[in-house]
Amino acid sequence: MSVIVFTLIILTGSYFAGLLGSLTGLGGGFIIIPLLTLLLHVDIHYAIGASLVSVIATSSGSAAAFVKEGITNMRLGMFLEIATTAGAMCGAILATHISTHYIAILFGVILICSALLSLKDKTEKIIREKSYLAEKLKLNSSYPGNGGTVEYNVTRVGGGFFMMIFAGTISGLLGIGSGALKVIAMDTVMRIPFKVSTTTSNFMIGVTAAASAVVYLQRGYITPALSMPIVIGVLAGAFSGSKILVNSTSSKGLRYIFAIVISVLAVQMIYHGITGKI
């Protein structure tokens, strides 16, 4: 395949990956890596490197908007970034040592889990429990809601922190943002309002991905010719997605379709990993 055709295919695929990733909140990496490895037979290390770069682009681009609105809890993000960057560093080092078959299988498993989690209904809940650590770390905060400022407290800081080490490791190992795992840590464990946990997770994804990207960069996993159409495509797709999201409220049907597509891709990744084709 000539470079120009190859680049155009990736550019188009990445655009849709970015669009779907932003509409469902799962991120573009989930589709990019199967697209590259299963369809275009790209080595999984190159795919992970390129996906990671696109993750940084979308995270930084959208975090810029969220931070200004004041929904992101910056202190919480900074504190948990200790866990995610440390995890990401371990993940990237692990990735250079373990066989690509295992990476493919693990990718499939995480993909299925994230698809299922994306179907879960999100209900906004505010807790007023006091937590010693949260107070010491000044994590309790507020955000601009529909009916004025909403105050909220944060609990189980230790558990959330531990979960973030895991999320960071997965992100570094598989080259995805692992936003779904970060949201579980904040939403389910630390009981943070959904709006805050999604934007704060997004805020952290860029730094987390950067911590492992510095390893990938030096190991020659990030190839410019392949990353170029992916970064541009995913970013453009994510931008379109954010415009659509503003205009429509219901995306329940879309989430189901996406979960099915993702599961099919996941099974393929696991199958190829087990049979040794990746």
Place this chain on the structure above:
Amino acid sequence: MIKFKDKDMQLLLGQVLRAGTVISVSIVFIGGIFYLYRHGHTIADYRTFKGIPDFVQYASGIFNGIFSFKGQAIIQFGIILLIATPIFRVIFSAIGFVLEKDYLYLGISLLVLLIIFMSMLSGHAG
């Protein structure tokens, strides 16, 4: 001195992130045009992992490549800038916390930077 508050920090970080993304992706785009113009009709092959060409692996090669309009070198420069964007965001938050006199969070920001730095060294070692 006017007091530096969380609101100012949010605006500052938002601007750092936006500028970093726009600048680096524009550089990637420009590099992409050069690359496709020069190599558009060669064959793409990423089936087996063989690292990346030497001239985009090392800083000196990338700089020489930019001045001789090598597409891949320009793209790689943009990508490095993109990776650096969230790291710059942490550096700016550290500065912001100094202005806010929040030394606990200054320490946390510095710790995050230290971990990224260690990660960089570990990539170099192997």
